[in-house]
Amino acid sequence: xxxxxxxxxxxxxxDATRGAVRFLTSKQLKETGGEALVTNTLHxxxxxxxxxxxxxxxxxxxxxxxxxxxxxxxxxQVFSLLHTKKWEGKITKDGATFKxxxxxxxxxxxxxxxxxxxxxxxxxxxxxxxxxxxxxxTREEAELSVERTLEWAARAKKHFEKLKLNEKGxxxxxxxxxxxxxxxxxxxxxxxxxxxxxxxxxxxxVIGEDGKLxxxxxxxxxxxxxxxxxxxxxxxxxxxxxxxxxxIGYTVFDTVLPTxxxxxxxxxxxxxxxxxxRVTNGEYALDTAPIDSTCDCEACRNYTRAYVHQMLRVGExxxxxxxxxxxxxxxxxxxxxxxxxxx
RNA sequence: GCAGGGGUGGCGGAGCGGUCAAUCGCGCUUGACUGUAAAUCAAGUACCUUCGGGUUACACAGGUUCAAAUCCUGUCCCCUGCA
Numbered sequence: 127x128x129x130x131x132x133x134x135x136x137x138x139x140x141d142a143t144r145g146a147v148r149f150l151t152s153k154q155l156k157e158t159g160g161e162a163l164v165t166n167t168l169h170x171x172x173x174x175x176x177x178x179x180x181x182x183x184x185x186x187x188x189x190x191x192x193x194x195x196x197x198x199x200x201x202x203q204v205f206s207l208l209h210t211k212k213w214e215g216k217i218t219k220d221g222a223t224f225k226x227x228x229x230x231x232x233x234x235x236x237x238x239x240x241x242x243x244x245x246x247x248x249x250x251x252x253x254x255x256x257x258x259x260x261x262x263x264t265r266e267e268a269e270l271s272v273e274r275t276l277e278w279a280a281r282a283k284k285h286f287e288k289l290k291l292n293e294k295g296x297x298x299x300x301x302x303x304x305x306x307x308x309x310x311x312x313x314x315x316x317x318x319x320x321x322x323x324x325x326x327x328x329x330x331x332v333i334g335e336d337g338k339l340x341x342x343x344x345x346x347x348x349x350x351x352x353x354x355x356x357x358x359x360x361x362x363x364x365x366x367x368x369x370x371x372x373x374i375g376y377t378v379f380d381t382v383l384p385t386x387x388x389x390x391x392x393x394x395x396x397x398x399x400x401x402x403x404r405v406t407n408g409e410y411a412l413d414t415a416p417i418d419s420t421c422d423c424e425a426c427r428n429y430t431r432a433y434v435h436q437m438l439r440v441g442e443x444x445x446x447x448x449x450x451x452x453x454x455x456x457x458x459x460x461x462x463x464x465x466x467x468x469x
Numbered sequence: 470g471c472a473g474g475g476g477u478g479g480c481g482g483a484g485c486g487g488u489c490a491a492u493c494g495c496g497c498u499u500g501a502c503u504g505u506a507a508a509u510c511a512a513g514u515a516c517c518u519u520c521g522g523g524u525u526a527c528a529c530a531g532g533u534u535c536a537a538a539u540c541c542u543g544u545c546c547c548c549u550g551c552a
Contacts, residue, residue, distance in 0.1 A: 144505090148505085149508080166505085169506095198504050201504080202504045203504090203505090203506090212506070227506075253504080258504080327504075328504095330504095332503065358504085359504095360504035364503065367503070380503095381503050383503055386503090387502065390502070390508080390509070392501085392502080407499080408498070441508060443508080445508090
């Protein structure tokens, strides 16, 4: 796929946060069928650092991956680690400063810094730093989050244009915030649209308190952003959430669910009505069927449920690998079905 | 044979007169995970229950005591040292 066609069809990007999809080689990842992955600015900035990745030829060369690479801005990490006080740090009008729990070193993440790091990493698709918050914040907090997100987006865009003079073939996307306030979502979407980004990402927490996708908010963003630009539902989601998001017009997806769940024993299978097959459960100990009778992945073609069950139970890396390969293949097959209208 | 130590729930291992159905770890059962601090986390794990509680339980059999997994006696096992 050409970069210019990104998002024209549904696409699912596995998360290789620190430069690898856990337990998979780039070859194994490629064999699951995807054409792009997501990696993370903040994680790679802390270690090994953007300069080193640049010295080593960029993230694609470093991890020997020849697909499309999208780098997340680090906005979500600021939210999940700083706002929730898991990491020491503070958020200011310029971004965030925080101490790495690895070695206590202080880092600063501004809109400009985020773009610079993403450039050095050798990303194809960059994301402007946003002020990500929880779904249930007060209106005042949501307003502040939107204002900062807009200001940061403008600064990111400006810096991107400046650096892009020497770097061709890169795209920049932005993130729409506004929590569950529809008018703020609309305002944020409209203002970002004026800045003309290559793609529009739905940010914030996509799952409401009831555990359901915030479809209403997602629709408002669709209506108020340019039709010919991609809409990326960040962090979405469960198979049904992806189906529902695709139905209303989102085409770009990423989530840690298939990879994290694989490691935790929750596999996906079209053989199950709810797509879920908890392979470590006792009932699969003697099950010689493949995880999914319709699947063509390495795990399903060569191994039984009983084998994956046992390997995961004893904590063998091979179990993690097989489960991850399978779950990613499931997600890619789901996307293929969406693209051929057969789901 | 003599001397010493020990037998606790599926396993390992605490407790050493009442607050013990018995810390904890493992195992087992189930669930959660949505821009990854996550090969993580949560709940449950004798039996019965109208969820108030009730019934058997700490090798086995007796005993002391208001009260015993905890003290005493005997029996049966196990381990270590010396013969």
